[in-house]
Amino acid sequence: QVPATSAFELLHRRSPEEPDVRLLVALNKADLADKSETEKWVAFMKQRGCSCIAVNSHSRGSINELLNAVRGRIREIKLGVSDCTGTVLLVGIPNVGKSAIINAMHQIGRIGAAEKGKLKHATVSSHPGETRDISGYKVASHPNIYVLDTPGVLSPIFANDESGPRLVLTGAIKDSLVEEYEIAQFLLTVLNLRTECREWENLNLDGDKSSFADAIPTRSCHTKRQYSSDHTQDFIVRAVRQALSETIASFQGDLGNENDLRRLVEIQFTHLQNAFRISAETIEDRNKCVAVKLLNLYRTGRLGHYTLDHVPDFRQEVAA
Secondary structure (H helix, E strand, C coil): CCCCCCCCHHHCCCCCCCCCCCCEEEECCHHHCCHHHHHHHHHHHHHCCCEEEECCCCCHHHHHHHHHHHHHHHHHHCCCCCCCEEEEEECCCCCCCHHHHHHHHHHHHCCCHHHHCCCCCCCCCCCCCCCCCCEEEEEECCCEEEEEECCCCCCCCCCCCCHHHHHHHCCCCCHHHCCHHHHHHHHHHHHHCCCHHHHHCCHHHHCCCHHHHHHCCCCCCCCCCCCCCCCCCHHHHHHHHHHHHHHHHHCCCCCCCHHHHHHHHHHHHHHHHHHCCCCCCCHHHHHHHHHHHHHHHHHCCCCCCCCCCCCCCHHHHHHC
16 A cells, blocks of 8 residues: 555665665555556566565465565575575564465465474564564475564654655554544545545445445355444445545535645544444544544455555656
8 A cells, every 4th residue: 555655765775777686575465455556566666676576465376476486586596496495584664464474474385284283373463563573484395485574663754744644544653653533534635635435426326336346345145234333344334435425526625725625524524423323422532433443444445445655757766
């Protein structure tokens, strides 16, 4: 979702003319990003001379592709020797799914039934900062591959004014450091300036659109009981999407105007209270509850797939 904002700058000291052949960039959480934008980012990274692969740690096929790319890179470095050992250092900012990738690679690449019980797993959490130490895990053999899981490292200086909000929105920075209401305001600002919300307007009349169906996977062939308190249920997500679409369609202000855009966001919080079936005594409690539920839907892909960073022009980057 944020390939540029989440980039681990310590690995980009070389120029595109002098790429590091040992470097392999994994764009994780590809299942939450815009597919077409991800393809553009992969192509851009390859233009810079950097090997890049889009990864979904929940997809066996995707992890298999990553593991094969790592195997190929190790054999290339080891001059084609198959019976060798390679160590991979997995680095990145907090909460980008490093530990989840390691566990997925381990499940696919572990070498034998006798070893299964002995191989340890990395701790996975939805909160940033859970990995505190550098730990090694064997994920494959022939060649033997060990992956070092490292704590997330975040630069103390943001590249631009929107880097901080984007990192908070995607979970790289703990929500406790910023009010959920402020994060949700930023999210709604992003959604309001996109075209996707406008496609949700007639959901109740025409049924699920393709983009909506993609964001809400089929739960089960059995009928699932509906609980209005569970904001992840499909009928709640539909109501949320419709509320956002209708408020944008009926808004008479100028979305290019900062004050008008802020006013729309305030209107949407009121409508989302009804969509989420929230009853709260104070405005503050209502806004916090709406924000927490809305952020959860976004971070799990229930509101669609978005890429917040635009692909830069490679020619302009080289010229600079």
